[in-house]
Amino acid sequence: MWLSTDPTYVQAFGKARDVVADRLEGEVLDSAFRGDQRVVTFEGEVTAKYRQKSDIMRIFALKGLKPEYRDNFSLNQFTGPVQVNVKFSSNTFNPLEQTSLPTEPDEAQVIEDKQ
Secondary structure, three states: OHHHHOHHHHHHHHHHHHHHHHHHHHHHHHHHHOOEEEEEEEOOEEEEEEEEOOHHHHHHHHHHHOHHHOOOOOOOOOOOOOOOOOOOOOOOOOOOOOOOOOOOOOOOOOOOOOO
16 A cells, blocks of 8 residues: 555665565575585584585576576567578479479479488
C-alpha cells in the first residue's frame, strides 16, 4: 500500500532493494570464487574446517558476465533484412530458368554423398 501512496517510501524501498541486491551479489561471487566454509565433525567435535566452492554460483556468475551462457541467448540477434546470393552453374538445376521441376529420374542430376 505504501508503495502506491508514499513517494518517500518508494525512494527508500528502492535504495534498500539496491543494498540487498549488492550484498547478495557479493555473497554469490564469494561462494563461487572462495567457497562456503564447511566443518568436519567427529563425535560431536569440530575437527577441521574447509571451503567448498559452489558450482551453481559459478554458473550464475558466468551467465551474468557472458551472454552466450545465458538460457535465453540467441545466435540470431540481427533483425534487419538479409540478402542471400545464389549462383547456379550451367550443369545444375536452376529453378529460375524452368517453370516445372524435373519429374523423370533421367532429367534430374544425382549428386552422390562422398563421405
